[in-house]
Structure formats: structure tokens, C-alpha cells
Amino acid sequence: MVERDECVRNLIDEATKLRYSRRQIFRRAGLLGLSVPAIHGVLNARGLSAAPSRAPLRQNGGKITILAGSYFVPEGQDFFDQQCQEWGSQNGVEVTTDYINWPDIQARVSAAVESGSGPDVVELRETWPYLYYEQLADLNDIAGRLSEAGGGYYDWVMNTAGVDGHLYSIPVGTSSVAFAYRMSYLQEAGFTDAANSFPQTWEELFALGKNLKAMGKPLGQALGHSTGDPPGFAYSYMWAYGAMEVEEDGKTVAFNKPEFVEGMNSFIQAWKDAFDETGLAWDDSANNRAFLSDQLSATMNGSSIYLAAQKAAEGIDPGTDYQVVVDPADINHAGLPGGPAGRFNALGSWSYAVMKYSKNQEPAKAFLEWWLSGAPYQAWLEAQKGYIIPPAPSFAKLPVYTTDPKLAPYLDVVNYGRNKGYAGPSNQKAAQVNAQYIVTDTFAKAVQNGDAAGAIEEGAGLMERIYNR
DSSP: OHHHHHHHHHHHHHHHHHTOOHHHHHHHHHHHTOOHHHHHHHHHHTTOOOOOOOOOOOOTTEEEEEEEEOOSSHHHHHHHHHHHHHHHHHHTEEEEEEEEOHHHHHHHHHHHHHHTOSOSEEEEOTTTHHHHGGGBOOOHHHHHHHHHHTTOOOHHHHHHHSBTTBOSEEEEEEEOOEEEEEHHHHHHTTOTTTTTOOOSBHHHHHHHHHHHHHTTOOEEOOOSSOSSHHHHHHHHHHHHTTOEEEOTTSOSEEOOOHHHHHHHHHHHHHHHHTBOGGGGGOOTTHHHHHHHTTOOSEEEEOTHHHHHHHHHHTTOOOSOSSOOOOOGGGEEEEOOOBBTTBOOEEOOOEEEEEBTTOSOHHHHHHHHHHHTSHHHHHHHHHHTTTSEEOSSGGGTTSHHHHSOGGGHHHHHGGGSEEOTTTTSOSOHHHHHHHHTTHHHHHHHHHHHHOOHHHHHHHHHHHHHHHHTO
């Protein structure tokens, strides 16, 4: 507490001498790891009050409906419901949320757009705003205020939640990804010092995975139509082997590369040798179940696996419909391996939008601005225990991200992340490639028919139709 107070005093002095603006104060405070209340103290001392919150609406009888993906950290979902109830009771507005499985979100959003009716607020995944922005209320002013208060949205957020730099939805950050693995199994398979290291290349991981599968503890990877784990792996592996959707001009398809064909052949063999081959039908929850049921040695995932294991070990209901039998002390995390072209991760922000057809736009906007402002948003991040990484720097050094060193790889993804559509922009065409699962399906087809070159050629042809029409 004393150290933090000294940091605040020093920042006040620094901001006064250098005449920092509100944005400069937020950026500097984010680097110092100051909390939102501490930042507001600096602003007040400088006579720069924080952006005013909206007055209570008091629209008795109003109603807001929200469509969102199910939370992988149940406490986060419960806490969001409490926030909805709290804000609703204060403003005389009933707020309800319909939580659905991740693979079903886009279909529901598309149906609402087509019919011109449905939820007032929808959760969007990265690049989706490009598909629907004409049917969304303009939230750029609100998002701009929230961005400034948070120290400015990161580039990876604006690249994937914005539409040519304009925000029709408000970014909330994203679930991050790393490899969750069992240290004891890796050591048993011949990998030394699993507590402090992990295979650095995909080829090294595949070789180790062959030993692990022989032990009955394979690697796990989903390759179905789901918005999290399957594309998270497929895009990252594609980039690691030199391929991408398009070149920097946003038109020249660069998917069919000889080094990617070679890398895909390696993956086809590894799928047989090292992976649980039922992963072709998995969604984003299947590998959680398999890992926590002691069927896997390692899998790409958010921190939800580790958090569920911790709760089970403490005798707390982890919110699963299966028994969690894995000791969290045996779980560690590592960043994704690399390939010949480097190490990469697909990184993009989720966001919440208000539908243009909604008759409740004003209360919906007011709710989002309240929820995603300093204290309520910080509390929501903390309720999810670091599962969601924030879209702006002022929240990045909260204790929820820094206390447990095992979670450090989840924040590190910002250092090697790329947007979908790279090396071009994350635009409407990249959103279409993503929505059609072209990259993910290339991997699924390759492991099913064994034809790496054919699967990649087919994927490239589908991209050509999108990028060059």
C-alpha cells in the first residue's frame, strides 16, 4: 500500500511538471500497474476528472436482452448476471442474457440480422464487426471514451474489433491461449525439466507427443467448427510454416506455400502418432473435459482448465458435468511452439454491439458504457480470474494477471500475436474466410484424406474467390 501511494504521488508530480493529458496519464499509469481508482486519484489531483457516467435512466418497465457465449469460468457468468441485476434495479430496466455455445453464436447473430429482430445486444468475435456493421448502432463515441479511460485500446484490438478504425461495438478483450500440460507425463515421456520448459518447435512437440500417445496420454486438439480452439491452432500453425491468407496488399493469396505443404505433411503424420484423433469432432469444451478427466497430456486452451482443477482441489464445485481428477499442481502452461517462419498466435478482441433494429438502444448503450467502465469492468475481469485478457493497458497489471506465475504465458501472447487476415487487414474478406472455417477445414480435410497438397490447394481456391471477387 505504501509503495502504491508513493507511485501515485510520483505520477502526480510527473504529470504536473510535464502537463500530461488524460490520455498520457492513463498510459503512464498503465505501465506503472496502477489500479483504476488510483488513476482517478491522479486525474482529480490534476483537475482532469474522469469521463462522466450516464445518469440513471429510471425507465421503469424497460427491458434489454443480451446474446452471449457461455462462460468457461462459471463465476464470471454468475458475476455478470449480478452486474446486470444491479444496474437494472438501479435504472428500472430488466436485463436478461441468453448464453449459448460458442459455435452457435454467429448463426444466431446472422439470423437476428436477417429477420431484423432478436436480442438488443450481441457478443461478437474478432473480425465479425466487418460482417454486420451496417446493422449495428454506432458506438464509436462510447468506445472512444472507454478507450481513453483505459489508456487507449491496443492495436490488436482495433485491428480486429474496429471497422476501418471505427467502432460499431465495444471491445472487451479476449480469452487467451497457451499449452496446458501435465508436467509429470512430459517427464515420464523423456522431456527433462518440464516444470520450467516446453518444446520450442512444433516438430519437437510432435516427437514428444508420439511418446505420450504410446503412454496412453496423447495431445489434444479440436478441429471442428468452433470459434476458439480450432482456428486458434490452425492460424498459428499456418503462419509458423510461412503461409498466410493474403500478402500485405490484401489481395494476393499466399496460402499455398511449399513450406506449408511440408508442415501439413508433418501434422498429418503427427495426428496419427501423437494426437487423440477424435478431435476432428471436438468443440471448444471437449478438450477441457478430456484433459481434466486425465485422458490427455497437453492441449491448447485458455486458463479455464487450470482454474477448474484449482477449484476441484479446493473442494469447490468446478461447474462441470464430469469429475475433475487432475491435480492443479501438476499443470503448467507454455506459449505456443514455433516453426520455420517463427512463432505466432491468432489474437483478436471480442466486442459487444447494440443492434440497429433494437427499440431499446439508449438503455442498451447506457448499460454497456457502465459495465465496461473502470470499476465494473475491473471487477468482471477479476471474477474471471485472468481468463480474459483486457483490451487496454490500464488493466494489464492487475494482480489477477500477475500473482500466479503459471498464468504468465496467457498475457505474453500480445508479444507474438497476429490478426486474422494477416498480412493484409482484418477486414470483411478476412471475416468471411474466418466465418467459413476455411483455414481450420484445410487441416481437418488433410488429416482425413492424407493429401496435404490437395487440401491446401482447395483452401487457397476458396480464398481466391473471396479476396479477388
